[in-house]
Amino acid sequence: MPFILSPDPARRPRVLIINPNATEAFTEGIRGTLRADVELDFYTAPAAHAPASIESATDEIVSAAACLSELRAHVDKWDGFVVACFSAHPLVPALRELSAAPAVGILEASLLMGSTLGGRVGILTTSPRWEPLLEGEIAALGLAGKNAAGVVSSGLAVLDLEELPRASVIKVLCTAAADVLQDRRGADVIVLGCAGMAGLEDAVGEACQPGLVVLDPVRCGLEMCLGLIRMGARTSKVGLYAPA
Structure with missing residues (x-):
């Protein structure tokens, strides 16, 4: 096994x-x-x-x-x-x-934890189809109010997180986090919306303004x-x- x-x-x-x-x-x-x-x-x-x-x-x-x-x-x-x-x-x-x-x-855990750390939690996910999928699943879990900044796609497929060069993945994620979730959506907490992003919270956090929180959902x-x-x-x- x-x-x-x-x-x-x-x-x-x-x-x-x-x-x-x-x-x-x-x-x-x-x-x-x-x-x-x-x-x-x-x-x-x-x-x-x-x-x-x-x-x-x-x-x-x-x-x-x-x-x-x-x-x-x-x-x-x-x-x-x-x-x-x-x-x-x-x-x-x-x-x-x-x-x-x-x-x-990890979806449920990270939204519940994130909502204790800020008022506008946003999720950085992978492909665009996960935006409506996650919005629907979050609502089904009764957690829609915990996701005030919404769900934003990075444009990456899940397997891109493993197969593309690490520097390229980090650059894409940082841009989406800083430009969309932080600047346009007003997120004060960002949840990395894929287990394949494990360990990238510090890199993404460095691209955002000081004090904004980035969470690894597996942790x-x-x-x-x-x-x-x-x-x-x-x-x-x-x-x-x-x-x-």
């Missing part, structure tokens, strides 16, 4: 970071940016069944099914889950149904998950996520 497991000498809490697409380079990029005082395990969706990148609602559904085919029999191994796709990914509620361990999506997802674990909070099994 496509897991990268952490050594576990002392039975600290274990969190599984899930990349629901099949591009292992994205998993490695995320893995290189995360630090925590718990055991972090990583999972990449199977290449035979999952898309290389998630660019549509169809990709979300297909990738969720591919992940569940491998994960559902093993969910009791982890104390929390982070689904590292910047969408209302269906794997998040599926994991909440299958396990009492907290399951966090937001992990920190929210860890907070729930430390509180001893569990997914409710009465109501929405009650066992079938």
Whole structure:
């Protein structure tokens, strides 16, 4: 199975970071940016069944099914889950149904955190089709009021984040962040709207005015998950996520 497991000498809490697409380079990029005082395990969706990148609602559904085919029999191994796709990914509620361990999506986590740090949160996403997709998904999550500066496309495809030269990617993202989200939309917090942008928050922040906040959504997802674990909070099994 496509897991990268952490050594576990002392039975600290274990969190599984899930990349629901099949591009292992994205998993490695995320893995290189995360630090925590718990055991972090990583999972990449199977290449035979999952898309290389998630660019549509169809990709979300297909990738969720591919992940569940491998994960559902093993969910009791982890104390929390982070689904590292910047969408209302269906794997998040599926994991909440299958396990009492907290399951966090990075879209939800970053908007909730961002709204505590500023009044006009904006999202910098990849391709133009993600602008309406994300606006619809944010509304479905009940978080439309947390995204006052809206969603702005950088024009890059998801796989461009990995395949284009890093300097070119950063230049495009910085221009969209500073010229559109900051100057035209008045954002005071910018969320990087793709897990493939992991680790770029400092570079994008340097292109914006001092004091503006830039958030890596995967780090937001992990920190929210860890907070729930430390509180001893569990997914409710009465109501929405009650066992079938």
